[in-house]
Amino acid sequence: MMRSILLGALLAGTALTSAQAKTTITWWHAMGGKLGDKLNQIVADYNKSQDKYEVVATYKGSYPETMTAAIAAFRAHQQPDIVQVFEVGTGTMMAAKGAIYPVYQLMKDMGAPFDPKGFLPAVVGYYTDTNGNMLSMPFNSSTPIFYYNKDVFKKAGLDPEVAPKTWDDVIADSKKIIASGAAKCGFTSAWISWIQTENLSAWHNRAIGTLENGFGGTAARLEYAKDDVLIRHWANLAQWQKDGIFEYGGPVGGNDAPPKFFSQECAMYMDSSAGRAAVIANAKDFQVGYGMLPYYQDVKGAPQNTIIGGATLWVLQGHPKEEYQGVADFLHYLSSPEVQADWHQFSGYLPITQAAYELGQKQGYYEKNPGSDVAIKEITLNPPTANSKGLRFGNYVQVRNIIDDEFQKLLGGQEDAKQALENVDKRGNELIAQFEAANK
Amino acid sequence: MSTKRNTFRHRTLPYLLIAPQLAVTLVFFMWPAAQAVIQSFEQEDAFGLSTTWVGFQNYQTLFADPEYLNALKVTVVFTLGVTAVSLGLALLLALAVDRMVKSATVYTTLLVWPYAVAPAVSGVMWWFMFNPTIGIFPYLLHMVGYDWNHGLHGTDAMILVILAASWNQISYNFLFFVAGLQSIPASLREAAAIDGAGPAKRFWTITLPLLSPTTFFLLVVNFVYAMFNTFATIHATTQGGPAGSTNILVYKVFNDGFIGLNLGSSSAQSVVLLFIVIALTVVQFAWVERRVQY
Numbered sequence: 001m002m003r004s005i006l007l008g009a010l011l012a013g014t015a016l017t018s019a020q021a022k023t024t025i026t027w028w029h030a031m032g033g034k035l036g037d038k039l040n041q042i043v044a045d046y047n048k049s050q051d052k053y054e055v056v057a058t059y060k061g062s063y064p065e066t067m068t069a070a071i072a073a074f075r076a077h078q079q080p081d082i083v084q085v086f087e088v089g090t091g092t093m094m095a096a097k098g099a100i101y102p103v104y105q106l107m108k109d110m111g112a113p114f115d116p117k118g119f120l121p122a123v124v125g126y127y128t129d130t131n132g133n134m135l136s137m138p139f140n141s142s143t144p145i146f147y148y149n150k151d152v153f154k155k156a157g158l159d160p161e162v163a164p165k166t167w168d169d170v171i172a173d174s175k176k177i178i179a180s181g182a183a184k185c186g187f188t189s190a191w192i193s194w195i196q197t198e199n200l201s202a203w204h205n206r207a208i209g210t211l212e213n214g215f216g217g218t219a220a221r222l223e224y225a226k227d228d229v230l231i232r233h234w235a236n237l238a239q240w241q242k243d244g245i246f247e248y249g250g251p252v253g254g255n256d257a258p259p260k261f262f263s264q265e266c267a268m269y270m271d272s273s274a275g276r277a278a279v280i281a282n283a284k285d286f287q288v289g290y291g292m293l294p295y296y297q298d299v300k301g302a303p304q305n306t307i308i309g310g311a312t313l314w315v316l317q318g319h320p321k322e323e324y325q326g327v328a329d330f331l332h333y334l335s336s337p338e339v340q341a342d343w344h345q346f347s348g349y350l351p352i353t354q355a356a357y358e359l360g361q362k363q364g365y366y367e368k369n370p371g372s373d374v375a376i377k378e379i380t381l382n383p384p385t386a387n388s389k390g391l392r393f394g395n396y397v398q399v400r401n402i403i404d405d406e407f408q409k410l411l412g413g414q415e416d417a418k419q420a421l422e423n424v425d426k427r428g429n430e431l432i433a434q435f436e437a438a439n440k
Numbered sequence: 441m442s443t444k445r446n447t448f449r450h451r452t453l454p455y456l457l458i459a460p461q462l463a464v465t466l467v468f469f470m471w472p473a474a475q476a477v478i479q480s481f482e483q484e485d486a487f488g489l490s491t492t493w494v495g496f497q498n499y500q501t502l503f504a505d506p507e508y509l510n511a512l513k514v515t516v517v518f519t520l521g522v523t524a525v526s527l528g529l530a531l532l533l534a535l536a537v538d539r540m541v542k543s544a545t546v547y548t549t550l551l552v553w554p555y556a557v558a559p560a561v562s563g564v565m566w567w568f569m570f571n572p573t574i575g576i577f578p579y580l581l582h583m584v585g586y587d588w589n590h591g592l593h594g595t596d597a598m599i600l601v602i603l604a605a606s607w608n609q610i611s612y613n614f615l616f617f618v619a620g621l622q623s624i625p626a627s628l629r630e631a632a633a634i635d636g637a638g639p640a641k642r643f644w645t646i647t648l649p650l651l652s653p654t655t656f657f658l659l660v661v662n663f664v665y666a667m668f669n670t671f672a673t674i675h676a677t678t679q680g681g682p683a684g685s686t687n688i689l690v691y692k693v694f695n696d697g698f699i700g701l702n703l704g705s706s707s708a709q710s711v712v713l714l715f716i717v718i719a720l721t722v723v724q725f726a727w728v729e730r731r732v733q734y
Contacts (some may be wrong), residue, residue, distance in 0.1 A: 064699045071701065075488045092486055099487040194619060250591050251681050256573045265573075398700035408682035413594050427507070434501075434702065437489065438483045 016350040024331065025326045026080035029141070030311065032043050037149040039221050053326035058297040063089070064397065070316070074099055074132060079316045081327050084139060086311045087126060088396040093314050095218065095394060095439040101315040101324070105332065105338035107420035112328035118333075118353050122305060122379035126390035129310050130215065136312035137331050140349040142274035143196040144243055144308045145374045146294065150287035152267040155182035163291025167236070170294045171266065174245045177267045186245040187268035188261060190254040193403040194309050195270050196237065196292070197230065203295055204229045207306040209350070220438040222393065222428045225421040229299050235417035238410050248411055251404035258282070272309060273375035290371030292378050306378040306389045310349060340366075350375055392434025399428040432435040479707035486701040498708040506682060508692070508709075512597075515667060515688045521602040522609065522666035525660060529606070530613030535643070537614075538610065538621045548618060555588040555611035559669070563676025566604035588677060589684075594685030597678045601686045605670045613658050620654035621647070665680055666714065689713055 028042055031039045036059055043057045060066040063086035070083040085093055093100055107114035111202040116124065116134050127136045150160035156177040174186020189195055203210050206227040211220035224230055240246035247266055249257025250312045254271075261269035262282040270293065271279070295302040313334075315327055330425040333339060340356035345347065345365055351357040357376060360366060382388075393399060406427075415423070480498055484491045492561060502508050534672050536708075537547045554562070572578045590597035624647060627659040671690050674680060680687035680695060687695070689709065697706030 053441070068698055068701065071486045096485065097488040098489045248592065251679070256571075256591065259573055350551060395700060395702065398702065399697070400694070401699075404681070405683045408592060412594065412683065414683070429701075430501075430505075431702070434483070434705075435485075438485045438704070440492075 011153070020160070020405075022052060023322045023326050024051055025055045025082065025330060026073070026321060027055055027082040027084075028060045028066055028070055028080045029084040029314075030060060030063045031084070032059060032061075035140075035347055038343065042334070042343065045328060045339075048075065049333070050329070055326075055330055058115060058415070066435045067092075070103050074316060074318075077318065079318060081319055081323055082309045082313050082330075085136070085314050087141075087390075088311050088400060090127065090312070091214065091218075091392050091394040091396055091435070092137075094096060094129070094392065095115055095435070099317055100135070101317050102129075102133060102135045102207065103137045103313075103315060104135070106315055106324060107328055107331070110325050110328035111324075112332050114332070118355060119170060120354060120376075120380070121182060122384055123308055123350060123352050125384055126308055126392075133196045136314045136337065138275070138312045138335065139310075140302065140343075140347065141308040141310040141312075141352060141389075142264055142349050143308050143379050144191065144199055144270055144293060144377045145273045145276075145371075145378065146268065146270055146291040147168040147261065147275075147279055148268040148291065149183070149264060149283075150289045152177060152264060152286070154287070156180040156267075160287070160289060163289055164268070164294060165291070165292045166212045167233075170240045171245060171252040174240075174267070178244065181266040182335050184244075184438075185247045185260065185266040186240070188247045188249050188254075188257045188266040189269065190249055190271040190275070192248075192251070192254065192259045193400045195234065197224070197403055197407075198391060199293065199306050200233050201227055201230055202305065202390075203298045203303050204305045205301040205385055206230065207387045208391050209393065209426050212386040213390065215386075218394055218432075218439060220393065221432060222399070224428075225418060227421075227427050231417050231421055232296070234407070234410060234420060238417060241411055247425055251408065252400070272304070272348075274310065274348040276347075276371065277368070288371070290374045292374060292381075303378075303381060305381045305384055305392045306352065306375075307388060330438045345372070348372070348375075350379065374417060375389070393428075393430040394439065398431050399424075402427045404433075455662060458593040468537050471690060476710045476714075477568055478705045479703055479709045481704075482707075483704045487555045494704070498704045499712075502705060502708050502712070507687075510684055511687050511689050511692045514684070514686060517598065518602060518605075518670075518686070518688055519663055519666040521598070522605045523659065525602055526609040526613050526662060527655070528605040530610045530658075531617050531655075533610070533614050534617030534621055535647075537618055548615070554724055557608060559605075559672035560604045562608055562675040563604055565674075566600060566607070567677045572641070584598075590682070592683060592697050594609070597682055601670075601674055602614050603679055604674045605666060609662060613662070616652070616654050616658055624650045636692045653679055660720060664717070689716075 003127055010189070027043070029039060030034075036301075041053045042055060047054055048138060051165040058080070060069045063242055066083065067085050067089050070079060070085075102116070102117065107431065115130075119134070119138065123138050123141045124134055126141075128134050129139060148163060150185055153160040153173070156173070158173055158176060164173050167180060170187060173259045175287075177183050177186060194274075198208060201224070207213065208227075209220050209222045209224075211217055214220035237246055241248055245262055249255065249260065257271065258267065258275070261279070266288060269279075292303065295304060313331065337353060337355040337359045340351050340353055341359040341363070344351040344356060345360060351360060384390075403424055406415075407426045409415050410417055410420040481493060482491050482651060483494045483498070524564045533551060537544050539550070540547060559567075560697045567577050570577050570588065572589045572591055581588045588596055588598045623727055628646055628650075629642050636646070667688070668690055670688065671694065674686060674688060674691045675694075679692045690713065693706050693713065696702045696709065700706075
């Protein structure tokens with residue numbers, strides 16, 4: 001049953017291959033809407049800039065759909081040259097040694113100019129192997145930031161120009177806002193798993209799991225329940241939800257969270273820096289303020305640095321050399337400061353190279369657009385430690401669902417924070433053990 | 441069977457005639473099913489680079505997994521809920537329409553409409569109506585003091601998916617009940633009425649027993665519908681949440697296989713479902729068809 005559907009997905013995807021004089025490079029991606037238009041524009045510009053290669057970009061749906069389509073295609077030997085994979089798929093891609101063509105290797109083999117040191121360490125750190133080699137090319141990386149409603153702050157008698165720094169500030173401000181009637185709820189959050197769990201640990205320099213959060217190999221296991229800061233934070237969130245200070249926005253990306261902020265029901269909101277464009281477009285009746293994620297000031301070492309999310313480009317094995325030359329050339333083009341700065345400023349994703357960031361500074365972009373550099377400041381706040389450079393576990397897509405599951409049980413009063421996180425570890429580690437066994 | 445048998449003179453002709461159908465069945469049903477069975481005994485990485493034969497390990501893990509047992513329980517509750525709601529309401533509507541003389545066709549036509557709405561669309565519709573942030577029903581329920589939030593409360597979520605999944609199915613059941621009612625001779629009911637039986641008595645002792653072939657048929661159809669055809673409804677409304685409280689077996693297969701890329705476990709789950717379908721089919725043919733005859 002599985003395979004027949006996988007085959008179907010694959011047939012739909014390969015219909016676009018066409019025979020041309022130019023070497024065709026296929027790229028499957030998950031960027032819909034405005035981001036998709038921008039991506040197509042970048043591809044069109046590249047195709048115009050030279051006449052040897054023709055990049056054909058194909059939208060394959062959501063991140064999981066794109067990844068599944070590429071894997072199904074690989075199994076049927078019809079894989080694209082490049083596929084965009086979200087960060088939690090990294091563990092799966094990395095373990096597939098015979099299926100991927102590591103980017104550092106590709107650039108070396110094809111003799112393309114490539115300087116790994118030019119990339120922002122906090123971004124590429126997530127995608128390098130233990131020897132420091134870049135395995136995939138970062139394309140759209142983001143990190144969670146803090147948004148707040150300046151008008152509501154003013155109405156509640158708070159200084160609208162000062163973003164709350166610590167969780168104590170967030171709660172004190174929330175209480176004032178609710179008491180004054182300026183808004184019904186204090187704050188909401190997208191992505192409980194990514195923002196209020198993984199990033200909370202990294203931001204407080206706490207380990208998520210063993211073996212450097214999984215960077216040290218597939219034998220790594222989750223250790224969420226060993227982090228007392230995280231237990232305390234989850235317990236707080238449950239209490240704040242009960243008190244009406246916090247409103248839960250739903251599982252995965254938290255679809256209900258943005259409307260709560262846009263409709264001014266909640267005064268504060270945490271979401272990806274890539275959500276900035278949407279926030280500006282939707283916050284029609286109020287001014288938006290930006291800040292770094294809050295932290296618990298009594299925790300030593302906080303704030304450390306945030307970790308990224310988003311996606312990278314993986315090159316797949318099984319194509320002729322001419323195509324790989326084109327792929328190397330295209331990846332080089334994609335990481336050029338001009339293309340990067342343009343993409344970063346348009347989308348709110350991080351600039352992946354130092355040069356792109358500097359170009360933005362020279363253009364005066366960050367002065368003209370307050371809040372646009374918060375994300376960069378967060379990931380570069382301190383040099384990443386073993387706890388804060390990211391996480392890498394197999395089957396992590398499912399582990400994220402488990403985090404949502406257990407968080408919902410916590411909010412529903414079926415278990416306390418410690419039990420919830422212990423269950424995340426227990427259930428998550430079973431999946432991670434299966435992954436380890438399947439990838440020996 | 442006492443019907444006359446027609447025999448073909450040509451030996452191979454009958455096989456040739458059924459060959460296309462057989463080919464379709466083999467390629468699109470038997471082959472993938474066999475693949476699933478094989479895969480359920482293997483543990484494999486997503487790319488198919490390394491495959492290990494693990495015997496019954498996937499099944500053992502499955503039946504030791506509290507989440508899977510929860511999915512089984514959820515499926516039973518959901519299936520019974522959908523069947524009860526859609527059969528009950530359909531019967532009620534059919535009985536009402538059966539009493540109409542002139543307007544029966546108009547009502548029938550109107551009541552069949554929901555069946556034409558795609559499950560994904562109706563799912564989104566129910567999702568909108570019950571959305572805790574923007575929906576109309578949570579707003580109304582809040583006024584009577586009920587805090588509806590299917591994003592947090594498992595029971596609310598279950599009620600929502602049962603309603604959403606039943607809504608389409610009511611039309612289907614309704615049609616069969618109307619047809620079934622029309623085939624019950626009016627003379628029986630009239631005779632009972634003359635003997636002094638009231639409407640309730642007539643319903644329980646005459647209408648319902650005579651409707652039982654229809655009811656049993658619909659029971660099986662609704663079981664199968666609720667267990668296997670409600671993927672779109674779940675996907676559009678709760679996506680199995682909160683905390684797995686609406687995670688029915690079919691949805692779990694999708695989630696583990698296509699989102700989680702855990703092919704071995706997902707295939708094992710498909711095989712379990714395969715056996716459930718076989719069991720239901722056997723029940724339908726061997727038991728229902730035989731027992732419910734008048």
